[in-house]
Amino acid sequence: MTAYDKPPELYDGLRLHQNENTGGCSPRVLEALAKLRPDEVGFYPPYAAATRACAQYLGVDPDALALTNGLDEGIMGLAVAYLRPPVGGPIPEALVPEPAFEIFRVDTDVVGGHLVQVMPTPDFTFALDEVLAAITPRTRVVFLTNPNNPTGVSMPLDAIRQISRRVPREAVVFVDEAYAEFAGTTFISELPAFPNVIVGRTFSKAFGLAGLRIGCLVGASAVLDPVRAVIPVYSVNIAAVVAVQAALADRGYLHDYLRQVQESKRLLYAACDRVGLKYWKSDANFVLVCAGDRLRALVKGAADRGIYIRDRSSEPGCDGCLRIGTGIVEHTRRFIAAMEEVLCAAP
Numbered sequence: 001m002t003a004y005d006k007p008p009e010l011y012d013g014l015r016l017h018q019n020e021n022t023g024g025c026s027p028r029v030l031e032a033l034a035k036l037r038p039d040e041v042g043f044y045p046p047y048a049a050a051t052r053a054c055a056q057y058l059g060v061d062p063d064a065l066a067l068t069n070g071l072d073e074g075i076m077g078l079a080v081a082y083l084r085p086p087v088g089g090p091i092p093e094a095l096v097p098e099p100a101f102e103i104f105r106v107d108t109d110v111v112g113g114h115l116v117q118v119m120p121t122p123d124f125t126f127a128l129d130e131v132l133a134a135i136t137p138r139t140r141v142v143f144l145t146n147p148n149n150p151t152g153v154s155m156p157l158d159a160i161r162q163i164s165r166r167v168p169r170e171a172v173v174f175v176d177e178a179y180a181e182f183a184g185t186t187f188i189s190e191l192p193a194f195p196n197v198i199v200g201r202t203f204s205k206a207f208g209l210a211g212l213r214i215g216c217l218v219g220a221s222a223v224l225d226p227v228r229a230v231i232p233v234y235s236v237n238i239a240a241v242v243a244v245q246a247a248l249a250d251r252g253y254l255h256d257y258l259r260q261v262q263e264s265k266r267l268l269y270a271a272c273d274r275v276g277l278k279y280w281k282s283d284a285n286f287v288l289v290c291a292g293d294r295l296r297a298l299v300k301g302a303a304d305r306g307i308y309i310r311d312r313s314s315e316p317g318c319d320g321c322l323r324i325g326t327g328i329v330e331h332t333r334r335f336i337a338a339m340e341e342v343l344c345a346a347p
């Protein structure tokens, strides 16, 4: 079975390897958590207010939104709901355009689905024709990520429309929008016209709530209800419920982080140009950089200086590549200084 290659627990340095908000959450979140009463912790959590707040933020009806314990739980719920082989029936297929968030592969395998990978184009533009050609009568989930992880490259929304029209009646198209805040693009407003699409969102990235685990799925009840049915009833805890409302109420904090992400990417692109490293322009809060034969030296040199970045070289199409979080400007500057030191010292 494919196991998730969980990154080691490195908390003693600068974490630029898991696409987190290294500035942390809004101070308003901590204030809200400090106000939690013992009885609120003692009771099973209520979800109506948090669901309303998330639905309002995303511009949808609360009935079209299901809170999840991180988007990870939503993805596993989707796999359990749609990719388990029916007794005596054909094995459901999950279609994954690569390179992709590795959890899609892992969850498909865990539930016994069949993984169909579509290999990337050299510049990571979306391989629409290949994806359409890979759809079969057994396709049950198409896993899309916009903007993509680990490339940071966005896909055209029209590709989602075309895939949605082409899949079998029993299938869903999942659009993972974990990094949508950074791109400023979403498929959510089109969901009424494409009722077999489910959009996934997380509060781990732009809102800095990764440690609390909260995300959501958005879609029509016909496609969302089978997922709701397999997710534990109280999987989102009261701290996450309180935190997400406080985070959503502090848009100034969000916008400051989004501004820093833009500036960080600009600084990193310029630094890569200076040292001659290829990179892909990213619409997310990280950048995929091709370090080629300098990859190991860079990952180790950065770690020796207390900065963690992620080796993605084993992902399809990512030979020699690493992924670097580009959030808080001061953190990006620290990485750039380390990178220049390591690469200049290298023979």
Ligand SMILES: Cc1ncc(COP(=O)(O)O)c(C=O)c1O
Binding pocket: 018, 019, 069, 070, 071, 072, 073, 101, 145, 149, 176, 178, 201, 202, 203, 204, 210, 213, 214, 215
């Ligand atoms: C594309 C994508 N989807 C989902 C997730 C998981 O998000 P969460 O922290 O909400 O489980 C991540 C986290 O890295 C991601 O990159």
